[in-house]
Amino acid sequence: MKNIAVYPGSFDPITNGHVDIINRGLRIFEKIIVAVLENPKKKPLFSTKKRVAMINSIYQNEKNVEVKAFEGLLIEFAKENKAKIVIRGLRAISDFEYEFQMALMNKKLDSKIETFFMVPSLKYSFLSSKLVKEVCMLGGSLTGLIAPQIEKNIIEKFKKNKKTYNRKKG
Ligand code: PNS
Numbered sequence: 001m002k003n004i005a006v007y008p009g010s011f012d013p014i015t016n017g018h019v020d021i022i023n024r025g026l027r028i029f030e031k032i033i034v035a036v037l038e039n040p041k042k043k044p045l046f047s048t049k050k051r052v053a054m055i056n057s058i059y060q061n062e063k064n065v066e067v068k069a070f071e072g073l074l075i076e077f078a079k080e081n082k083a084k085i086v087i088r089g090l091r092a093i094s095d096f097e098y099e100f101q102m103a104l105m106n107k108k109l110d111s112k113i114e115t116f117f118m119v120p121s122l123k124y125s126f127l128s129s130k131l132v133k134e135v136c137m138l139g140g141s142l143t144g145l146i147a148p149q150i151e152k153n154i155i156e157k158f159k160k161n162k163k164t165y166n167r168k169k170g
Contacts, residue, residue, distance in 0.1 A: 005085040006078045008035040012044040013150050014055050015132055017124035021089045022065060025118065031064045033081050038071040045133060045157060054150050075110040090117040091125050
């Protein structure tokens, strides 16, 4: 059986920090299923379908990465997909408490599921989808933070939503 891991998240949108974790995870796991959370309670910038499509645009030629939407309990999704590992990125101490709680709750729900924490490359250790959205909304450069095709999507989105948009040309 393949060594399958699930990498769950909101991915609203996927950043180069996420990509870094997935790419390095592929050296350890035979297959990574990127699990995009469909949460009716949250109001993401991008629809679930769009978030899945954006991740697929990066991994269209990578047969060991599969992208799926999920709702409900993560451990159920992992079980359905025959994955015993959950990958999570751990950037700083501030991430730790939440991640620790989630890992222990998942363990309580299913003792066979292990959480595998990965530390991002230093150059992405400050990066988050939330900050990417804020920088974009305020007209800052996203170069090096997200894939170019996703940068286009996010700029368009802010234009469409007529959110504060003050991007300099060039
Ligand atoms: O990118 P995020 O928003 O930090 O990802 C959070 C995510 C999707 C990993 C988390 O919210 C999750 O696993 N949601 C599924 C619901 C669940 O299983 N809850 C119980 C375990 S904490």
